[in-house]
Amino acid sequence: MHGSLNRNRVTALVFICLGAALLYVALTFKPGYVDDSLVMGPMSYPKWLLIGWITFSIIYLVTGKNRECGVDLTKSARPLLAALAVITAYFFLFPFLGLPLATFLFLVAFCFLEGMRDFKVVIPVAGFTATMFWLVFEAVLRISMPRGIMDLLG
Amino acid sequence: MPEQLMAALGMVLSPDVILVLFAGVLFGAIVGAIPGLGTAVAIVVCLPFTLKIGPIAAIALLMGVYGSSIYGGSISAVLLNTPGTPQSAATGMDGYPMAKAGKAGQALGWVTAASIFGGLLSCAALILSAPLLADLSLKYGGPLEICGLICMGLACISSLSEGNQIKGILMGFAGLMLAAIGDDPVSGEMRFTFGLDFLAGGISLMPVVVGIYPLAEVFYRIHELRTAAHVEAIRCSKPIFPKLREWKGRISNLVRSSMIGIGLGILPGVGATASTFVAYTTAKKFSKNGDNFGKGEPDALIAAESSNNAITGGALIPTLALGIPGEPATALMLASMTLHGIIPGVRLMVDNPDVVYSSFILLILSNILLIPAAYIVIRAFGHVINFPPPVLLGLIVVCSLIGVYIPSGLFSDIPVTLVIGVLAFGMRLYNFPVTPLLIGYVLGPQLEFNMSQAAIYKGDMSLLAYLGTSPLAIVLFSVAGLFIFAPMMKSLYLTARRR
Structure with a gap:
């Protein structure tokens, strides 16, 4: 059995x-x-x-015969769990922090956890991306995105 | 039809639509060139940008991505020996040896020319046959026949899924069940909501498509990055198109392979990968250079590329004429139409001729725009391939989240997306095909609505007597049964013989 x-x-x-x-x-x-x-x-x-x-x-x-071998997740389990955690945090913090800040923090954390630790590259890339997304959706496409704490800051 | 085409041409030929189309072609070719992402991810990542632009511009963006992403996959197949999309696997078999022999530009020239020809021929087939098929379906398509058609399409997709056929069928059922959550379309009663308010309207489209494509793909790529080896791309600055005399003796191969692509593209579930290999082996049999296949033979590139790009027009025939998508990309196209208030189905060509005829023209233009896009993407390929994966994956996550948030403006869709993404990643790890799930989800509401209509028409008749009134429905249901049960019977027979 x-x-x-x-x-x-x-x-x-x-x-x-x-x-x-x-x-x-x-x-x-x-x-x-x-x-x-x-x-x-x-x-x-x-x-x-x-x-x-x-x-x-x-x-x-x-x-259902046991023909398929299992998937080896030993090498990827930690980065996968880290990615899941940071994506979950991003998805839940998005309404509170607003699109630009949440996206910036997410990209920095995600790149760091996935092994890209050169902050001289990561921080400008994350800042540029977050600003671009904000501008494209708010200014070009005129879609209102969550502003989160940006509302408090005026 | 010519009047409708002219009217559509008037709508399409505006600078902003052409600009959006070119952006789609460029984006599709770039994403297609990155191994592992593929057409479906490219389309889903684009969806948030289509939500607040007009339907024609939105379709332009999606058609651009759809028409060019398979071509993009061939660039990495030639320069990297790693196909960007599964459809380009056969291209690498001859394109990479040519590139290694210092003929990367020539290989990409053959690839680009054959892709454009295959794509354009498939557009001609689409323009000629989709209106005819739509007319026939309106004449003969009652609710019973539409149910038969949907069942046949789903059975075909599920049973031809890669891996275990039962897994494909189960995923098809899962997609149909997912679409049945929420209010009943006829009575409005709530089903399977378990007291959760956010399930009352059913599970929305975006959490499903974002969960099963980009989000699951992000998890899968993170898993793969830990096991994949780094590869160096062969440098190439531009495609070198073949001269006219070099086409001598190759035209028949080009036309035949394109026809194979169109024919197999029409069948739901067969897919571009299968059609490419059918065209490749057929070309090997007929070519006088058959012995050179696998060593860098242009005939092989012509066969693989013309057939995989001809799939696009072929696959759009049942999608636009009948509302039955045969592959994830076309299912996503139909799904995105619903976001713009366009109802897919057999009445699509009657109710929205502007959208359908514009799609025809946009697909033609997207094939023509492949030429300038090819020069840009090939030149930039070295940078594209070296783009840091964490940044790339992070951008996909950001686009996914925005895509889920914009249509409904509800944060409750976000946890649903996460759950679906994690489940879809698990399915991918254990070889459960996700295509039948998506197509089941897209076709589910249509199936239920037509079933309830058929039940009303049936009245007091027995099911068999009612079925007997429509020979077409009998044929469609029989084909569906054959697709589901024939492979199972064969497998049981083989098992019994082995014992």
């Missing part, structure tokens, strides 16, 4: 569980109002999709 429970089959099991949970939601769904003129209810189409999803997940479970 140990050999037969490979990564593909674990993935298939996760898919089946997810499909079953969503199918349960679809089957127990109570519509707010019932319109008799509608042949298809709001959950008819998702139900068919979920039945198809579960069927093919079962086929994947049955046929």
Whole structure:
């Protein structure tokens, strides 16, 4: 059994569980109002999709041999996690810091974490890029972007 | 049709549209030349810039990127022996040996000329056949037939996906399910929102496309940067175009390979990579220099390049005539049209002739503008390739975030994008193709709407009796079934025989 429970089959099991949970939601769904003129209810189409999803997940479970080798993330795990952290921080700080400042800080942090540590290059590049994006969207395309703390500074 | 083409020409031939088109051609060729990024990433990165300009200028930018990014991939295939896009893999097999032999300019000359010819021939096919196909689909396309068409397209894309066919089908279902989140298009009831307000309107387009293309690509490139070796590009300052006499005996190869590209481009899911290799092997069989293939033969470059650029017009035929995209780039084009209030589908050519006919002309112009773009990109290639990856990836992230924020102005789309990006990166690592996911997501609302219409038309008839009223629908559903089940049956048969 140990050999037969490979990564593909674990993935298939996760898919089946997810499909079953969503199918349960679809089957127990109570519509707010019932319109008799509608042949298809709001959950008819998702139900068919979920039945198809579960069927093919079962086929994947049955046929999922351990042919594919795993992906080696040992070398890239740390930079990947660092990138994820800095991108998440950028996405969440963007409304509070505003586009130019958030973009500048993000580019400096991202380049530093991804191994580009020459600040004589990184800081001008990040400053130029952040300013250019701000000018292109605000002045050329006239799209209002978040100003964040720039509003407080007037 | 000529009147509509003339009207579209009037709209397209304005300095700002041409400028935007050229910017798109240049940007597409540059991004295409950077190995690993590809057409879909180039288009998604451009999307935020299209949102507040008119639809014709927006389409000009996207057509420019679409028409030139495959060509850009061939520049790195020739000068670096690393194709910028998968479609250019065959180009490197002969382009790099030529470049190593000191004929980089000549190789790029053949590549540019063949690309432009393939692209222009595919534009002619597009202009001639898309209106005819759209007319036919309007005459014979009821909701049942449209359901059949969408199912056939999805089955084709899913089953021809690289890697495991079941994975492709599962991703197609996942895309359809993603589109089913939020309000039901018929009754307006909320589905699968789990009490979360931001899911009430469904998952918006931009978080999906940004998550599965540029963001997942950024993560993948960070992973790859730790394993890839540094390579040095061969220097070249400009393409040297072949003289007229050098074309002697090669025209038939050029036309045949372009026709292969157009034909395979029309079929959903086949893709430019497959068509390039079909054209390459066919050319090898027919060429009198077949033995030189792989050693730097111009015939090989002509075959590979004319076919991979001819895909563009071919792939746009079902996209514009039927609203069925066959590859990520065309799915993104359709999706971006919805951002401009244009509804894709079989009525696209009737409701928005200006957009469709302008697209035809813009694609022709983007092929012509490849000539000046080639001179610029080839000269700048050494700098492009040495651009620091962290800065490049950082810029992609910034464009992605802006692209997600602008259409809705909602910050709630941002965490959705992150989640989709991380999931898409995981899918890529484990060989789950993301193309069926995107195409399922784009076609999902159309499929559901037409299914609910078909259910009303069916009335009290049994499903089989209703299906019997449309032979065309029977054919389309049968082809869809064949695409899904035939490879599975074959695999089960082979497994049983081995035992």
